[in-house]
Amino acid sequence: MAATIASLLKPWTPRLCPVRWSRYNPYYLEPEPRREAYAAPEAELTPEERELKTTRSIKAARANDNSSPYNDPIISKFINMMMQDGNKILAREIMTQTLEAIKRKQVEKYHSGPAAEREGIECNPYAIFHQAIENCRPVIGLTSVQKGGRSYQVPISLTDSRRRFLAMKWMITECRDNKHRRTHMYEKLSQELLAAFANEGNVIKRKHDFHKMAEANRAYAHFRWW
Amino acid sequence: TMLKSTFTLLSWQQQVGQYYTIPSAQLKKAFPNGLPRRFQMQIKTFNEACVMVRQPGLELISYLKRADYAKPALRYILFGEVGCGKTMSLCHTLHFCSTQGWLVLHVPDAHLWVKNCKELLPSSSRPTRLDQPIEASQWLKNFKITNEHFLSKQIKTTRRYIWTKRESTEEGRPLGEMVDHGMSRVKSSSDVVGALLRELRLQAGGATEDAFRLAVAVDGVNALWGKTSLKKEDKSPVSPDDLTLIHNLKKMLRNDWCGGAILTTLSQTGSLFKPRSAYLPTELLGEEGFDNMDPFVPIPVSNYSDKEFESCYLYYMDRNWLQHPHSRTEEGRKELLFLSSRNPSILERLCSFL
Numbered sequence: 001m002a003a004t005i006a007s008l009l010k011p012w013t014p015r016l017c018p019v020r021w022s023r024y025n026p027y028y029l030e031p032e033p034r035r036e037a038y039a040a041p042e043a044e045l046t047p048e049e050r051e052l053k054t055t056r057s058i059k060a061a062r063a064n065d066n067s068s069p070y071n072d073p074i075i076s077k078f079i080n081m082m083m084q085d086g087n088k089i090l091a092r093e094i095m096t097q098t099l100e101a102i103k104r105k106q107v108e109k110y111h112s113g114p115a116a117e118r119e120g121i122e123c124n125p126y127a128i129f130h131q132a133i134e135n136c137r138p139v140i141g142l143t144s145v146q147k148g149g150r151s152y153q154v155p156i157s158l159t160d161s162r163r164r165f166l167a168m169k170w171m172i173t174e175c176r177d178n179k180h181r182r183t184h185m186y187e188k189l190s191q192e193l194l195a196a197f198a199n200e201g202n203v204i205k206r207k208h209d210f211h212k213m214a215e216a217n218r219a220y221a222h223f224r225w226w
Numbered sequence: 227t228m229l230k231s232t233f234t235l236l237s238w239q240q241q242v243g244q245y246y247t248i249p250s251a252q253l254k255k256a257f258p259n260g261l262p263r264r265f266q267m268q269i270k271t272f273n274e275a276c277v278m279v280r281q282p283g284l285e286l287i288s289y290l291k292r293a294d295y296a297k298p299a300l301r302y303i304l305f306g307e308v309g310c311g312k313t314m315s316l317c318h319t320l321h322f323c324s325t326q327g328w329l330v331l332h333v334p335d336a337h338l339w340v341k342n343c344k345e346l347l348p349s350s351s352r353p354t355r356l357d358q359p360i361e362a363s364q365w366l367k368n369f370k371i372t373n374e375h376f377l378s379k380q381i382k383t384t385r386r387y388i389w390t391k392r393e394s395t396e397e398g399r400p401l402g403e404m405v406d407h408g409m410s411r412v413k414s415s416s417d418v419v420g421a422l423l424r425e426l427r428l429q430a431g432g433a434t435e436d437a438f439r440l441a442v443a444v445d446g447v448n449a450l451w452g453k454t455s456l457k458k459e460d461k462s463p464v465s466p467d468d469l470t471l472i473h474n475l476k477k478m479l480r481n482d483w484c485g486g487a488i489l490t491t492l493s494q495t496g497s498l499f500k501p502r503s504a505y506l507p508t509e510l511l512g513e514e515g516f517d518n519m520d521p522f523v524p525i526p527v528s529n530y531s532d533k534e535f536e537s538c539y540l541y542y543m544d545r546n547w548l549q550h551p552h553s554r555t556e557e558g559r560k561e562l563l564f565l566s567s568r569n570p571s572i573l574e575r576l577c578s579f580l
Binding site for chain 1: 267270271272273540545546547549550551552553557558561579580
């Protein structure tokens, strides 16, 4: 194993030429931004870990990964998906305004309502965002399989990253296309996220339609060979 | 520690850093338009208006208490870096003045009068001046809400004002009538504002029993001596002196009248053609402005001290505003302190999404 990994250190070009994927040699490890991973002192590391720290190369960290506990990978992914023409500043502004709008609505309800209802109101915008994206994830998806000259829509299970991608993509396209022209993106997003948190709204409807399509094409499920 | 109490006369050093609540009935009356936008959003969210007592506000209130109102009006300028709390200190002082029964003349942002004006009419009274009917009538409406009880009863006009060929206000009529005329006849509203300011200047601090003290509060006073972004019909630039509203307000800011105080704030955020790093009076007012405002009492407003930051943090915790689990820990608090570098407005914007 050491021989094959070290053999990658030669001058290496990828077999396919990637445009948007990472161009790193597979020898390189992912960077670890969290501060807790570096908390253990040197003497307590096992020989393997010490070898890992001294000899293995690590990829460069991304600009928006920081060691602060305020950093959230799902929110970063959402910001990247919302970004247009590389305008990360605007995308991040919209995200923070969305979180603020969600928090304002919930805290207003919290303070103006009776004390009995206060337990049930969720005020944390991060919890609401995560739960809303969780509610929007499809369980089963469709893919096109060619058999005998015709292509059929076959239901398959989706990987975790594909589900997350679909949930976020539907959320963003819904807010961009199907809302009134003159509202700000953060208003539209906050309304849609709060609706998804309560399992209602257009994105949840789209997820259910997606499931129904997969259910309708149940007959072709045996076309899947993997 | 944090203490919330209803308003009492505050003049002690121990009260710095504590919050006091403005009751909502007084709020709508005293500040129909005067509070910063983010503070208005905060009032709506928390269902209460809590202002932090800080050193500049207390200093200003103590000066107002000890001043001699038989002498000409003193000018106070609140200055400081962007987002330090100058407008909030001014609002705190104005609330104090209104509870003491003063007549409050509040211009929420003088910069709004020198830029983005939709309608600029040539003035009906003087040929070279320009009128701004929308801004003037809006201001008159807010003025009426704040000072209802003064306008309807006590103050009378001292001479006859002729607005157009057919409309005039006689001598001895209550000022409220003039204000109503200005609100209904929008074309002459700028002249009404000028006449109103003149009347108040003449009648403030008289020796009679129903004498009132006048508090003139202008936010963003550096707009009066800067440049405007407005253009006349032949595309030539308008100087601030060409606008009736600005001209009359400048007459108000001269210290040739007795029986009140002039409270002003410098503001870079709305200003035109000034760099973001400028915050001192010499930089923002310019030579002409400084000479006009000289002599004044400068009151610097700085970032939060440790105690004030702690108080603000505890207030947000109490109101259930800091939701991120890390922001409730000690380390999260230190991170907030570092990221905001104790600037009140940056701290508020950070805490709003954390």
